[in-house]
Amino acid sequence: MTHTFTHLPQIKIAATYMRGGTSKGVFFRLQDLPEAAQVAGAARDALLLRVIGSPDPYGKQIDGMGGATSSTSKTVILSKSSKPDHDVDYLFGQVAIDKAFVDWSGNCGNLSAAVGSFAIASGLIDASRIPQNGMATVRIWQANIGKTIIAHVPVTNGAVQETGDFELDGVTFPAAEVQLEFMAPAADEDGEGGSMFPTGNLVDDLEVPGVGTLKVTMINAGIPTIFVNAEAIGYTGTELQDAINSDAEALAKFETIRAYGALRMGLIKQLDEAANRQHTPKVAFVAKPASYVSSSGKQVIAGDIDLLVRAMSMGKLHHAMMGTAAVAIGTAAAIPGTLVNLAAGGGAKTAVRFGHPSGTLRVGAEASQAGGEWSVTKAIMSRSARVLMEGWVRVPGDAF
The missing domain is CATH 3.10.310.10 (Diaminopimelate Epimerase; Chain A, domain 1)
Structure with a gap:
């Protein structure tokens, strides 16, 4: 007796699970995503929802990589930057837990700390920009909000230094310090929501x-x-x-x-x-x-x-x-x-x-x-x- 299965087998996609600040997320290189998910749209959203384990009416994300909190239901897509004077383009997707949507409207400042490290380790940064020992300056284009973030990533023997004694409240174990500079962090005049104070008032x-x-x-x-x-x-x-x-x-x-x-x-x-x-x-x-x-x-x-x-x-x-x-x-x-x-x-x-x-x-x-x-x-x-x-x-x- 022969069985015919109509269900497609699983596919595998290169990914890295990282902690950045007090958040965790699944990091992808754009080029590693299936072709349909390499462009913004329904296919990309559906893929990331499935990776994380959403939508989950139980609110647990048991069948995925998410941790059932806003800090752990996150995805990142990186590519070599298309912007002059930038090294990498960083796109962040906040995955809803119990609903079927991915919110692309903002950045994740915590995961920003992991972007430079991932970019270096994934070969997205020109070798000439990475010192053998010292601080690598990674120029990040935050594609969700159109902003520049500069990450100062410690490098030892040509590789990202991840261990250290820097303590961050909300994270149990110490690690290496990554300093982030959020350049001109307020909205541009033509940016969404207008100026820094959308109503023009401080209060x-x-x-x-x-x-x-x-x-x-x-x-x-x-x-x-x-x-x-x-x-x-x-x-x-x-x-x-x-x-x-x-x-x-x-x-x-x-x-x-x-x-x-x-x-x-x-x-x-x-x-x-x-x-x-x-x-x-x-x-x-x-x-x-x-x-x-x-x-x-x-x-x-x-x-x-x-x-x-x-x-x-x-x-x-x-x-x-x-x-x-x-x-x-x-x-x-x-x-x-x-x-x-x-x-x-x-x-x-x-x-x-x-x-x-x-x-x-x-x-x-x-x-x-x-x-x-x-x-x-x-x-x-x-x-x-x-x-x-x-x-x-x-x-x-x-x-x-």
Whole structure:
């Protein structure tokens, strides 16, 4: 008796599983993707959804590489850069967990830390740009948002140095430090959402039905972000994940604030569009320094930080801080009068250390004012990155 199977066998695609900052993702070279997925569109999205294990109504991503959190449901595609004075083009896809969509609307600042390392190890960087020993400067074109990121990647004996003693709160083990410079992180005049402050104001009154009228700072730097004072929404700024993520009412409130903020920022035209744009904008709440115990049990002392920040990502409170939101925090802190700046004590600032659920993070920004308009030349922060696994991912041949 002969069996005829109508199901296509699995195919394998070269990929690398990497940690970058406090996130993890599956990294691909564009040239290694199946032909149909080498261009943006439905086939690419379907492939990445299957790789990660979405959409999963169980919310676990058991049948894929995702880790069922916004920090671990991520994909990256890299190619040699088509832009002059850049080494590599970096495209980031935030994969929804329980829905069938990939959000291409923003960057992942954490995974940005792994881009330079992956590009060097994957042969995407000209050998002439990699020192035998020292610091490789990788010029990254962030294709989602049309921005330049400079990564300073340590190299030892011609290979990326991944091990080291740099500690990053939210990551258990130390690794080598990678410094990132987010160049001109605010939106361009012709960029989506217009200028750095889409409304033209440092602080706005945002009417949110069912919540009230909130003072907010809406900024487009690193990633579009809506900042609100913690006390205005009933929080202290010292909250850990469970305090918010176990509270369905709170999550719904944040999503409402996000949707009305997105509308006010010009990122969406109708309120219901927010549902299909989960990655951006972010909502974060700020407060003056206070002591608390971080999620690892480590004490964070009020005197060691400038302010407290908690941020929502993909509908949940983030376990640490998104790298792109850290850019927004550093940028807003550098501009006197924003809610972030005021929470940090006001006045001119070139760097702040803020407390997040996993500990603290320092971010710097260079801001200047000309003709009443603020601009930021760059935001700087340190992360680390490491290859966790490399080889091939497998997906059913009819998955895309």
